[in-house]
Amino acid sequence: MILTEDYLQDLLDKTLPQVRSGDWAVVLEGSIAEGFGNSGSDIDFLLIGRSEDDLPTMPSLFFVDGRRVEVRTRSLRQVTEQFTALKADERRVGRISEDLLNRCQRLLHSFPLRGHALVDEVKAQFPQERFRTVAADWWAHAARQSLRHAMAMLCLGEDEEAVDWARSGVVQAVKSWAAVRGETYLEPKWLSMQLDRAQRPGVRERYWELESGGTGMDADARVGACLAFAAELGVTGVPHRPERLAVERRPGVTTWQAVERVHVVRGRSDVFAFGERAGRVWRSLVLGRPLPEALAGARAAGGSEAGPLLAQFLRLGLVRLTWKGGGTVTPALPLASPPGPLTPPPSTARPLLSLRGAAVSGPDAVDLVPLPAARFSAAALALVFSNMVVENAREDLAGAVRRNQWRVAEVAAHRAAQSALRGLFCAYGVSPLPPDPDLVRRLPLLSLPPDTRPIGPLADALIRVAIDSAESAERVSLELEEFIGVVREAAGADAFPASFDSPDTWRATLELGHDWVRVAAHFDADLPLEEVRDLVASSGAQPHQAG
Incomplete structure (x- = not known):
């Protein structure tokens, strides 16, 4: 030690009156007891009581004679439990936590100051040679x-x-x-x-x-x-020998693709959206292959960026690395953050999603969507459903105008405008949605870019518009078409099919809906209509069509 026993006993005498009373055995542990340390090192006293108490783990800090003194307490039962836990895993050292190993080491290498018999009894539970x-x-x-x-x-x-x-x-x-x-x-x-x-x-x-x-x-x-x-x-x-390394599936990770976008869900909660090249590399992976072979296949799909992308998949915990005969590779550093998958800051891309999938920041992006998986899938499904309602309302409007049904036309126009707004809110990740009458007032929540801010006044006018003649019907129809186009462009829904125009457009609508219904059902998200569950069972086809 770098301090004398007399000095330590004196320091202990001055410290104990500040500690709750008890019949303590006392040891000095830590760097000074090991023979390291310097004038700035803590004086670490561990007080051991012959009891069954559950004593606090947190130390108390005192300042005595210009030295910083830390006092920890452990009962005999707690110390025994520490060594018992160590014995249980001494042949499976990968399971031993750093904290447990550190506590046992400090005690075994401590210097006794009081209650030598109890200290010897404690240390005898795990001989130092065995601990080495x-x-x-x-x-x-x-x-x-x-x-x-x-x-x-x-x-x-x-x-x-x-x-x-x-x-x-x-x-x-x-x-x-x-x-x-x-x-x-x-x-x-x-x-x-x-x-x-x-x-x-x-x-x-x-x-x-x-x-x-x-x-x-x-x-x-x-x-x-x-x-x-x-x-x-x-x-x-x-x-x-890198060929002994392999890329393997990570439990709790699932993949789905909506149109061209690859999405990967981690732990049923985090959604990652892949850019075009990242998606190609992900789809190219043949899990279980040696790492050099997996990399060669990924490079064929993604070029020179395949290696960094595969490394990113590993960091994010989307796949795992194994060593032949040695299990999962889990690197960790002492006295650092515990090992585990990286969780990056959420993506700032806006809008958050479109009919093509989540927005991404670039072709190599592996972006964390700033929504839990269930809310993300519910919002995406609601985006599709809102645009289906727009198409239905447009059809209703055209039919009403042909029959001079002006009140019916009014309701259809209002419904089309509100449904288009619903889709815009969904694209920005709002789920559940505000009530329809509240949508216009809540547009500031979306922080729309300047070129889309006229959407608010346009929507406010359309949901209050009156139709009482062929002339007003034609004017409103033109305004509504312009409005729907602007909103859909802002929401990434500009390619939505005219659902009710033909068998082909209805089939395209069903196929688009099926991508999102499938994942929403997987996460038990609320579905806008119970009928849409049939899309999953029919794989996107009409349920009653023969052949």
Whole structure:
């Protein structure tokens, strides 16, 4: 230790009166107990009570004689549970959490100050020699994951990321090597002192050479050097053989395509919309193939951008990477964010969706749609249904005008205008929709671009228009056609078929609706009419048509 026991006992005497009373055994743990630390290091006291209590995990912080003192408490039951959990997974080290390993390590390497008998009893639950093996295996497992991931990123052309993960893998391999020699302290910040104490200059110098950048080496050489050094340190399972890596299906990920847009749903909640090239690369993947083969197929579909796109699919957790005979590759760093799929900021593309699918920012985009999957699919289906109602209302208007039914024509015109507005709200992701009479007043919610803002006044006029003659009917019909065109262009629905003009246009309408009904039903979204469920059963065909 860098502090004397007398000094620590004095500091403890001044600290304990500020702690709730109890019959405590006390140890010093952390960097100072390990022989590291400096004048700015915390004094970490752990108080152990011979009880069954569930004591808080959070430390209390005190300032005593100019030193920052942290006090943690654990009951004998809690400590025993920690070591029991460690024993349960010591042969499956990938399941051991960093927090659990760290708590056990700090206690086993602590310096006793009070209650030596209880401290000895606690430490006897997991001998230090046994812990060295667990810590070494844990670090080796982490190194294996990092180095395999580095190999994958190198294969995919992500050189900088590959080098970063290779360097992380070397840190973890060195920590494994050091743990075998009794240097089990987890935090890497004291690794330099651990290497000094290990008295193996060759290992120390090689580590610092690779850590400092591997002067003169390109990414391929640096990753290769890191893999070789890790193997020299005893980390097995990391030969430089990318063909042992494979791209596999990720549970909870589904794909559907609406017209030309590929959509991928993660965990039944997050919707990702793919640009044209990203969609081609995604569709080209044959899952289960070795990574180099999967990449070759993706490049045939997406060109030079296929590697970075495939890397992005992995980061987002849309596919997973496996090592032959070694399970899923899950790289992680100590004292960092927990591993898991990346969730990017939501897309800012507007409108959010169209009849062709979600809006995207470019051909290589893999954009997170800023709506939960169920709301997204419901809004898309409502967009289709709203435009079907527009077509129905246009037909009603034309029929009423031919028969001089002016009141019927009025209602049809109002209905067509309101339904077109419904479609616009759906395109911006509004679901559920405001009531029809409220649609015009709620247009500011959409923050429409300047060139579409006349939609508001036009809509307000059309839903109040009166038709009482052939002349007014002709004028309103022209205004309505212009309005529908502007709204549909703004909503990405300008290609909507004239549903009721012919068998072909009705069939096109059914096929378009089927794409969205299928995914809305998958997510149990509200359907505008119960009849549309039949579209799923009939695969988009008319349910009663023979042949």
